[in-house]
């Protein structure tokens with residue numbers, strides 16, 4: 001049984017005059033954790049053994065009509081609510097921006113640090129506590145730097161389409177079941193049981209003098225391409241490097257994750273393993289190629305207007321009984337026991353899902369029985385003429401909370417029709 005979800009909506013409309021000048025600045029600040037830090041992404045504790053490529057906090061600040069907003073993307077597994085709140089406070093303290101006008105999202109890289117103090121996989125360690133305490137300041141520093149670089153700018157947008165590197169991981173099987181990651185070349189696979197989102201929206205900013213400033217790319221694929229125990233941003237590393245080769249070292253590339261929980265990189269028709277840095281490089285190269293293919297189609301957005309919308313959505317969670325919780329605890333206990341007793345992967349997935357749902361209930365001080373608040377913040381950039389008369393929900397943008405599963409995203413979109421991905425005018 002699903003419970004009713006409370007909903008709070010607020011919207012901020014930035015309404016510059018026709019002639020309002022757009023100014024844009026961008027910056028990236030490393031947020032690479034120290035070696036040894038427990039890593040996120042899997043159901044076991046593993047310490048980072050080295051750094052393949054640095055994690056970054058990247059920010060684009062947009063200003064028009066006297067008001068500034070920021071798009072921030074973090075090379076992290078998620079954006080915990082507490083981190084967002086602390087970061088927004090720090091941004092308010094160190095910049096002229098309002099915290100509510102900053103959209104913070106994570107790429108969902110699986111090769112970064114654990115973030116929650118409640119993580120069972122090393123979250124209580126001192127190294128995680130120290131890392132987390134410094135994180136809001138580092139992210140705010142990216143916004144502060146981007147703000148300090150504000151310069152008169154133009155904005156362009158295009159849409160690419162890439163269908164060859166993303167796959168829905170749920171499949172109809174010959175026995176009538178729906179399989180989840182059923183394995184490469186599995187002869188029982190009939191067809192995908194869900195969609196992918198192949199669109200590649202690209203927004204490019206350059207100064208009025210023609211200097212490249214930033215590119216914002218959105219794509220729906222689960223960033224679990226590397227694995228193992230080296231820190232890496234995953235495919236955004238190669239994407240950024242390739243676009244930098246094209247537009248110069250000062251341009252900042254932000255990759256933002258679309259609705260990608262059930263969309264991953266595993267091509268079940270291809271027998272080769274798809275793991276490691278080579279796989280992330282292949283993914284990033286192909287995505288970069290699509291961005292570059294879209295480049296000649298970039299269209300300027302004339303007299304751009306900026307609009308921010310923030311919506312609190314409490315998603316309904318399934319009913320979890322005491323028996324389910326007890327069973328889940330037993331699975332976790334078996335995980336810590338002898339190797340022969342270790343539960344299967346799907347058993348662990350289910351157990352953590354149950355414990356997660358149980359933790360989000362009223363006992364955890366949640367907003368309502370069995371619901372979890374998610375914030376959707378959208379920044380829309382569109383020709384001012386298209387924003388006149390627009391109401392909340394129109395022309396809003398991006399951002400699915402990290403690990404936003406396709407079904408959760410669809411649920412959000414049913415609640416907020418007309419608020420899908422970044423809309424380039």
Ligand SMILES: [Zn+2]
Pocket residue numbers: 108110222224403
């Ligand atoms: Zn994941």
